Amino acid sequence: MNTTRIRQARVRADGASVTAQLCEYVVDARYEAVPDDVRELAKLSVLDAVACMVGGSTLAPSRIAFDLFAEMGGVPEATIFGTDRRLPVLHAAYLNSASANALDFDDTASGHPGATVIPPALAIAEKQRSSGRQLLLAIVLGYEVGLRVVSAIQPSTERWRQVSSSATPQTFGAVTAASKLLGLTLDQTQIAFGLAGSGAPVPSIRKFGTRDGGPISWLKNNYGASSWSGVLAAQLAARHFIGPKTILDGAHGFWIMAGSDQCDFDEFVRGLGDEYWIRRVSFKPYSCCRYLHAAVDAVRLICSEAQLDVDEIREIRVASIAHLATFTNYQPLNPFDIEFSLPYALALTALGVPPGYAWLSSETLSNPHVAALARKVHVVVDPDAEQRFAAGHPHETTVTISTESEQFEKRIGVALGHPRNPLGPDALYAKFRRLVDPVWGEARASALLERIAQLETCKDVSMLFHETA
Structure with a gap:
């Protein structure tokens, strides 16, 4: 019989819930406070994600999804990587997140955090014409919140063998990045979190295909749905849509909605502002699980x-x-x-x-x-x-x-690419060229690589892609 385990968070003097504390951190965060090594990690994460999105766009599942969304059409707001098309932000968030994970070459940390942070952040930043610094800050925050939620609600090993999904909690990485780039207030950010949690995909990994004799589901981790839900939640909250403001809190919070049997509420906020969880991310040298x-x-x-x-x-x-x-x-x-x-x-x-x-x-x-x-x-x-x-x-x-x-x-003991056995920048640059050159050509890949390396100086993220087309 499963036993539910709950570790309560330290209550702040003003009684703020963990949802409120996380959202307050997101709203108040400033680029200038981010350490230099974290900024560099964020740029490498963008580099790696762009390579994986472009590469993943070549696979049949990505092409099928792109054809469907292209038929729908809509306002050309954000780049669809691996193509020369721009589609509405929601379409771009879905398609690019799915493509990011398609090759299974994207970064990892109890899931694939970059797949649900960077594609939605890039889509929103392109539409909003955000600066490179605004984009990088939103990405750092997306990793921070998304990874904390994944860790805080991690089920016991017994429960994990029954019910599991990284896509479910990673929705919070998407909504965090989107909320920051849209400039939401504290109240709006809390509502965006509530809407994102309410719309997150179910934990479906145990019907993934590895245990049922295959084939593997072409939705894979279903990160497209995570990013769609996170971006939609932020967009609705920006328009004063109403939603729950304590989605992560209490005995009926997101942890049990997501199928877990335990929650460490302190994990949501422990070391917030001092630790940077993007430092825990592994880059992948091989295109497999x-x-x-x-x-x-x-x-x-x-x-x-x-x-x-x-x-x-x-x-x-x-x-x-x-x-x-x-x-x-x-x-x-x-x-x-x-x-x-x-x-x-x-x-x-x-x-x-x-x-x-x-x-x-x-x-x-x-x-x-x-x-x-x-x-x-x-x-x-x-x-x-x-x-x-x-x-x-x-x-x-x-x-x-x-x-x-x-x-x-x-x-x-520790596979290559883990922070304790890291994959260096040169290896990531080579991986970028190996994936991007065949799709977008050497000249365009070179220009994009150079712009990402200097992303903090970019005044308008939309030009990052338009000028390399």
Whole structure:
């Protein structure tokens, strides 16, 4: 039987609720108070998200959604990345958020926070003709609030195995960024939070496809709906729409609406203004689910250090948490299936195929060499890794590659891209060029890369994209 666990927040002297405290922080925040390293992280997050949006726009689910919204038409307010079209802000928020996560190459931190912060922020900033500093501040705040909500309502491990979704709480990242850029008052921001929470997508990840034999749902994490709800909420609040002002508070608050069995209310506000949660974000070196990355790291390192001939590999054994066994699709049907197939991710890594477009191509799906190597991957549960994961640590993974005569083993505690094992700016620049150049061309990619690097000097974000077209 599940037991509900609630840790109450410290009550401020004026009795302000956690919703009110978060909203007050958002309204009062100023760019000048943001530390230099956080500003740089925000720019790198924009760079990475733009690359993922442009790259993700090439996949069939993004093209289908774009065609639908393009048929609807509307006022050309915001850029649809990977195209030369502009559509209404709500359309742009939905489409660009879905595209950001389409390749599964976007940043992570108990979800994919950038996918529901940066696309809506860029859409609103383009319409509002906000400055680069206003945009960067809104993005920092979106990460701050969104990640705090995700963490505060994180369910127990038992409940997480039943009900889970990052899209549900990440709606607050979208509404935060949108509210700040729209210049909402404290009262309006609280209402926007209430409307966003009321309209957030349900926690649907357990019907995602990994546990039902696939294929993976093309909605994936449903981040388009998160961003749509967050932007719509802020726009309605700006027009004096009425909504609940204490959405995060109490026994009937958002945590239980989102399907959790516990809430740490202090987590919403602990260290607010001193800590910056964007520092906790990981950038992804591989275009697959983050749960697979430690194993991919291990295979990459073994193959590089041992100079293995892949034709000699007899088995790739992966020992990790039990959850990893839900990613053992040996017969992916489409690119989204590959993103969640551990056997294919490891086979492609061993074969030296670069992550991104090549991993998710039709040629990869039909390549018998990849399929044969993927069938040599086997997953077992590591009780120690499972215990540490349940205690909140990154999941440790041990990979053993066996040939006819030798065994090679590598244990990864923290996957590449984590703040404790970071992916540097040069790697992110290279990733940007690899994804953007084939879609928008080298000249346009170069101009956009330079403008993002100097984003704090930009007076009008709308020109960031129009001048590179």
